[in-house]
Amino acid sequence: xxxxxxxxxxxxxxxxxxxxxxxxxxxxxxxxxxxxxxxxxxxxxxxxxxxxxxxxxxxxxxxxxxxxxxxxxxxxxxxxxxxxxxxxxxxxxxxxxxxxxxxxxxxxxxxxxxxxxxxxxxxxxxxxxxxxxxxxxxxxxxxxxxxxxxxxxxxxxxxxxxxxxxxxxxxxxxxxxxxxxxxxxxxxxxxxxxxxxxxxxxxxxxxxxxxxxxxxxxxxxxxxxxxxxxxxxx
Numbered sequence: 001x002x003x004x005x006x007x008x009x010x011x012x013x014x015x016x017x018x019x020x021x022x023x024x025x026x027x028x029x030x031x032x033x034x035x036x037x038x039x040x041x042x043x044x045x046x047x048x049x050x051x052x053x054x055x056x057x058x059x060x061x062x063x064x065x066x067x068x069x070x071x072x073x074x075x076x077x078x079x080x081x082x083x084x085x086x087x088x089x090x091x092x093x094x095x096x097x098x099x100x101x102x103x104x105x106x107x108x109x110x111x112x113x114x115x116x117x118x119x120x121x122x123x124x125x126x127x128x129x130x131x132x133x134x135x136x137x138x139x140x141x142x143x144x145x146x147x148x149x150x151x152x153x154x155x156x157x158x159x160x161x162x163x164x165x166x167x168x169x170x171x172x173x174x175x176x177x178x179x180x181x182x183x184x185x186x187x188x189x190x191x192x193x194x195x196x197x198x199x200x201x202x203x204x205x206x207x208x209x210x211x212x213x214x215x216x217x218x219x220x221x222x223x224x225x226x227x228x229x230x231x232x233x234x
Contacts, residue, residue, distance in 0.1 A: 052226060054180065067189040068224040071171035074185075075164055077221065078119065078192040081199050082157040084216040085115055088202055089153065090146045091211050097145070101201065102232050108205060112149045113140035115198035116156040122191040123159055126167065126184065130176040193225040200231050 053066060067074065089112050097109040106114070114136065121135040140149065163169070171185035182190075199217060206213055 053186065067185050069189070071169065071185050071188055074188045074192045078195060079157065079160065080221060081192070081196045081217070082116065082119065082153060082160070085199050085202065086150055086153050086157065087216060088206065088213065089149050091206055091213055093209060094145055096209055101205065109144055109149070110139055111198060111201065113144070113152065115195050115202070116153040118191055118194045119160055120156050122187060123163060125175045125177065125187060126163065130178070132178045189225070193227050196222060196225065197227060204231050
């Protein structure tokens, strides 16, 4: 769930600032000493917008904020999302992979890569590497085709399955991220809905391009995940 959406559905008054378009907002962000967004600030205090439990604590809300699904169920959902993506990626016409998705400078090719990259970053964090935003900005080769994208995705799914089978899956483990320490359970939830949201987007892109396919995912697959209400921002 996006920070703005989280605040709006609870009737919390806030002022939204796009730091890329508002120099004053960027200056305010820099004055806080913050280098990434989204951020929720109140005076000189702030909290990053990636963690719902941190937001709830910052606002003093009397509500439960942890993951609604068990770590095992999150893992099953994430594996299903990746499997669906591997089946759907080759359906996109190759000559359309360079087209940008709605509303942002990201190509279809980059989106296909990114939906697996978020899982790759989670697995790096699980291995003790601090999760930083730069991990999510990595791009595929400019000419990467279906084969390269599917090979990359299959390798990440294989790595994820190996971790589930033989790795340390203790959900209470603390992992280091750019927005503070997170439990493995919390980061797994964020990774699951993040990747799942991009699979939702890929299905919409296929429909936009006039590609017929049988949808491998339905509402039940996204239930009880803090998904954004919209498939695309706005």
